[in-house]
Amino acid sequence: MLERIEKLQVISLGLLISIAIVISTQMISSTVSKNEISVTGSAYEIVKSDSGTLSFDIAIKRPTKQLAYNALQTQIKTVEKYLTSKQIKTIERKTINGYYSYKRDAKTGAYTDIQDSYNLNQPIQISSDNVETIKEISNDITSLINQGVDINVYPASYDYSKLPELKVSLLEKASLDAKNRASSMLKPSGNAVGKIQSVKMGVYQITPVDSTSVSDMGINDTTSIDKKVTAVANVTFKIK
Numbered sequence: 226m227l228e229r230i231e232k233l234q235v236i237s238l239g240l241l242i243s244i245a246i247v248i249s250t251q252m253i254s255s256t257v258s259k260n261e262i263s264v265t266g267s268a269y270e271i272v273k274s275d276s277g278t279l280s281f282d283i284a285i286k287r288p289t290k291q292l293a294y295n296a297l298q299t300q301i302k303t304v305e306k307y308l309t310s311k312q313i314k315t316i317e318r319k320t321i322n323g324y325y326s327y328k329r330d331a332k333t334g335a336y337t338d339i340q341d342s343y344n345l346n347q348p349i350q351i352s353s354d355n356v357e358t359i360k361e362i363s364n365d366i367t368s369l370i371n372q373g374v375d376i377n378v379y380p381a382s383y384d385y386s387k388l389p390e391l392k393v394s395l396l397e398k399a400s401l402d403a404k405n406r407a408s409s410m411l412k413p414s415g416n417a418v419g420k421i422q423s424v425k426m427g428v429y430q431i432t433p434v435d436s437t438s439v440s441d442m443g444i445n446d447t448t449s450i451d452k453k454v455t456a457v458a459n460v461t462f463k464i465k
Contacts, residue, residue, distance in 0.1 A: 260464050261422055262411065266403025268395045269455040271434055274383035277359030277450075278352045281366065281378040285345040286326070293323070293343045300374045301347065307369060308351060311362055319348040356383055356450050382447040388431075388454070395456035396426055403460040411464065419463030427457030 283300050287293035301318075308316055328341040353359050363381040370376060385391075400421070407418045428443030434453045438444060446452060 261461055262407050262418075262464055263459060263461045264403045264407040264410070265427075265457060265459045266399045266401065266406060267455060267457045268398035268402055269453055270391060270395060272385050272387075272391065272452055272454060274356050274385050274450045274452065276352065276354055276384050276386060277356040278350060278382045278384075279359050279363050279366075279378070280348065280350045280382075281376055282349065283345075283347040284375050284377055285347075286342050286375075288342055290323070290343040293345045297321075297345050297347055300376075303369060303372050303374050304349065304366075304376070307366070308362070311358060312355075313351050313353055313358070313362070315352045317350045317352075319350065322346040322348075359383070360450065380448060383450050383452075384447060385452060385454075391454055392429060392456065395429075395454060396458055399456045399458035400424060400460050403458055404462065407460075407462050416464050419465040422461040422463055424461075425459040427459065430455040 283297060283304065285293045285297045285300070287296055305316065323343065323345045325343055326341045327336045328339045329335065330337055351359070351362070359381050363378065367376060367378055404418055411417060428441070430439055430444045431452055431454050432438055432444050432446050433449040434451050436446070436453070
């Protein structure tokens with residue numbers, strides 16, 4: 226009885242091995258028949274932004290329109306004097322926004338038609354090729370509050386002007402990385418990488434240097450001076 230069971234086990238094992246050989250042969254045949262290999266390559270470069278922009282506004286609130294206007298002109302002079310001392314030459318005043326505020330009813334809290342004050346908002350934007358200066362100003366300009374300036378400051382924006390040329394260079398390097406990866410994968414089989422059949426460029430990830438964030442839509446960071454620009458390319462090669 227025991228011998229019969231052992232024989233059945235041997236026969237079953239033999240059948241399983243035979244089936245596995247047939248399946249693996251079909252898989253190899255299917256891969257080789259296409260005679261192509263698709264590999265994803267990547268490349269990155271660290272760059273430093275070469276321009277910076279900072280936006281802020283002066284927000285005035287006074288009992289009358291005239292008083293608001295006079296206060297605004299005084300505060301603008303203080304701001305421009307400060308910026309000139311920082312060697313900022315590009316100062317853009319945007320359209321002033323002015324409006325009345327109205328008093329609330331003491332009992333209901335609802336707004337009435339009685340004017341309470343006049344508000345003026347003067348948006349200003351500065352820019353410079355000296356990104357370190359923009360960073361310094363973004364951290365320091367609120368000190369003008371001590372000089373009576375009603376200022377609101379927004380995060381600075383930093384850009385790299387040679388990004389289009391860099392993207393082309395990185396795509397080439399990413400494609401080369403894909404070829405090197407394909408060569409490593411094919412080496413054990415004795416095959417080699419042939420001509421490129423197609424290249425699909427992925428989205429670019431422009432992130433702070435120490436960031437690991439990625440997005441299917443791509444990332445375009447403007448908050449950091451030093452940036453990491455990463456390119457991805459999916460390349461299909463002929464196998465030879």
